[in-house]
Amino acid sequence: MKKLINNPTKVVEEMIEGYVKAYPNHVRQLTENERALVTAKETREGKVGVLIGGGSGHEPAFIGYVGDGMADGVAVGNIFASPPPDPILEATKVIDKGEGVIYVYGNYAGDVMNFGMAAELADLESGIRVGSVLVTDDVASAPKEEKEKRRGIAGEFFVTKAAGAAADKGYNLDDVVRVAQKANDYTRTMGVGLTPCSLPQTGKPSFVLAENEMEIGLGHHGEPGIEKGDLQPADQVVDRLVHDILTDMPIDSGEKVAVLVNGLGSTTNMELYIMFRRVEQILSEKGIEIHRSYVGSYSTSLEMGGASVTITKLDEELAAFIDHPADCPMYVQK
Amino acid sequence: MKITAEEIKVFLKNVVTMIEAEKDYLCELDRKLGDGDHGVTMSIGWQAVNEKLEGDLKEEQDCGKISIVTGRTFLSAVGSSVGPLYATGFMRGAKAFQGKSELSGEDLKDFWIAFIEGIKERGKAEVGDKTMIDTLQPALESLQSNFGKSNDFLSAFESVVQAAEKGMESTKDILSKRGRSSRLGERSLGTIDPGAASSFMILKTFLTTIKSAQVA
Numbered sequence: 001m002k003k004l005i006n007n008p009t010k011v012v013e014e015m016i017e018g019y020v021k022a023y024p025n026h027v028r029q030l031t032e033n034e035r036a037l038v039t040a041k042e043t044r045e046g047k048v049g050v051l052i053g054g055g056s057g058h059e060p061a062f063i064g065y066v067g068d069g070m071a072d073g074v075a076v077g078n079i080f081a082s083p084p085p086d087p088i089l090e091a092t093k094v095i096d097k098g099e100g101v102i103y104v105y106g107n108y109a110g111d112v113m114n115f116g117m118a119a120e121l122a123d124l125e126s127g128i129r130v131g132s133v134l135v136t137d138d139v140a141s142a143p144k145e146e147k148e149k150r151r152g153i154a155g156e157f158f159v160t161k162a163a164g165a166a167a168d169k170g171y172n173l174d175d176v177v178r179v180a181q182k183a184n185d186y187t188r189t190m191g192v193g194l195t196p197c198s199l200p201q202t203g204k205p206s207f208v209l210a211e212n213e214m215e216i217g218l219g220h221h222g223e224p225g226i227e228k229g230d231l232q233p234a235d236q237v238v239d240r241l242v243h244d245i246l247t248d249m250p251i252d253s254g255e256k257v258a259v260l261v262n263g264l265g266s267t268t269n270m271e272l273y274i275m276f277r278r279v280e281q282i283l284s285e286k287g288i289e290i291h292r293s294y295v296g297s298y299s300t301s302l303e304m305g306g307a308s309v310t311i312t313k314l315d316e317e318l319a320a321f322i323d324h325p326a327d328c329p330m331y332v333q334k
Numbered sequence: 335m336k337i338t339a340e341e342i343k344v345f346l347k348n349v350v351t352m353i354e355a356e357k358d359y360l361c362e363l364d365r366k367l368g369d370g371d372h373g374v375t376m377s378i379g380w381q382a383v384n385e386k387l388e389g390d391l392k393e394e395q396d397c398g399k400i401s402i403v404t405g406r407t408f409l410s411a412v413g414s415s416v417g418p419l420y421a422t423g424f425m426r427g428a429k430a431f432q433g434k435s436e437l438s439g440e441d442l443k444d445f446w447i448a449f450i451e452g453i454k455e456r457g458k459a460e461v462g463d464k465t466m467i468d469t470l471q472p473a474l475e476s477l478q479s480n481f482g483k484s485n486d487f488l489s490a491f492e493s494v495v496q497a498a499e500k501g502m503e504s505t506k507d508i509l510s511k512r513g514r515s516s517r518l519g520e521r522s523l524g525t526i527d528p529g530a531a532s533s534f535m536i537l538k539t540f541l542t543t544i545k546s547a548q549v550a
Contacts, residue, residue, distance in 0.1 A: 084413035085413075085418075086410050109457075110414045114413050114418055202370055206370050207365075221368070223369075
């Protein structure tokens with residue numbers, strides 16, 4: 001796979017360097033740990049800090065979501081690998097303004113251990129209260145009875161959004177955690193993979209799909225999905241994805257939702273709009289109101305081909321948080 | 335038997351060399367089960383340890399400190415899931431080495447028991463989950479029973495490595511239950527778990543190191 005890079009072992013460092021230089025008004029790199037970035041504007045006194053993070057290769061997630069109304073800090077891991085506790089801990093110390101910090105991250109074994117260790121250290125070393133919400137929106141990654149085992153994928157955007165808005169509105173840590181947990185409980189994602197990605201260090205594709213094959217439920221790091229088959233037209237694929245979401249989380253006519261159609265890296269916006277068109281048709285047929293929609297590459301897997309549909313059910317509280325303004329390098333909402 | 339701080343550092347150096355040699359093989363195993371980066375991750379971590387061995391640890395004689403720095407350095411360099419697992423192993427094991435520049439068979443036994451217990455506690459995996467625990471649990475049991483019988487660490491550790499190898503091989507025949515590969519189902523059959531492989535390789539490297547230290 002062709003890539004415009006210099007040194008495969010330096011991609012994360014060089015990416016961060018470029019990113020920080022590109023958006024100096026939004027983010028700054030901590031001198032204590034170069035894998036920790038925080039908001040350039042300084043977290044407000046008395047506000048709960050919001051910390052996100054995970055492996056690299058998902059850009060604009062997670063670094064792109066540091067800014068007003070979203071996260072105050074981000075810990076950056078190696079490609080597709082959880083960051084170690086150090087950058088998490090250092091960012092935590094900087095963004096804690098006496099009200100504690102919430103960690104929002106995807107439910108992966110590595111992230112659970114590293115963020116868990118960082119939370120323990122924050123409490124032991126600095127007496128900082130940390131609350132954690134693990135994102136588990138990927139319907140295909142485990143059956144409904146084992147929802148707590150599900151992985152986090154594109155739906156993390158909505159959980160971060162809810163946590164960021166609640167913190168911005170001055171909620172205390174317990175309430176920010178409650179809101180983020182509710183956003184996660186109300187969020188479901190189903191994805192489809194078309195082409196693999198390759199890690200810069202190995203250069204080899206992380207999984208194999210035949211030319212005319214697609215895989216429903218493929219994970220964000222190439223984890224196998226639930227069904228491989230011939231590539232179908234966009235409408236049929238979307239029908240399947242939305243069907244699985246609504247079977248897992250029934251939504252009544254008249255209810256409000258937020259929708260995200262997310263590209264995995266090399267899938268074009270054109271394809272994503274074609275997919276969104278079908279999502280809208282299905283939902284409006286069912287009388288489900290799309291309160292706000294997002295279409296684009298919000299969380300990618302290097303150059304993987306494919307897309308996902310995320311639906312978040314909104315009550316009054318969550319709807320207000322989804323509408324809350326945000327100003328991040330990779331996402332602005334007025 | 336006596337093992338010096340220098341010999342512990344030789345062991346760690348040998349792991350560095352071994353991981354570089356096995357990097358592609360470990361990635362290949364992981365490509366079948368996960369995202370294909372286990373060899374790369376291990377290499378990043380052990381190269382960072384190597385820098386410490388050639389820098390801060392060059393003159394260090396406290397085996398406990400050597401082990402703590404190894405764990406912390408590995409963790410900071412890799413994160414991931416192997417970071418906390420191996421780091422917890424080295425940091426827990428360090429207690430058995432604390433303040434010592436020369437280690438007895440008893441110390442080495444205590445180190446590896448704490449090492450494995452630490453990983454078990456951190457990862458919460460069990461035998462049969464197709465993880466490094468399938469290598470480490472039989473190793474732990476073998477160490478406890480064989481060292482108890484003979485009090486001869488070297489011969490006990492020979493059995494440990496044999497038990498670990500058997501455990502590693504057993505992961506071929508089990509379905510993935512934990513980590514990212516847990517959704518593979520039947521597709522995970524036939525492949526050794528990369529973590530089970532790398533943990534076996536580390537134990538084996540320890541055996542070869544203390545054997546040659548013994549001869550010398």
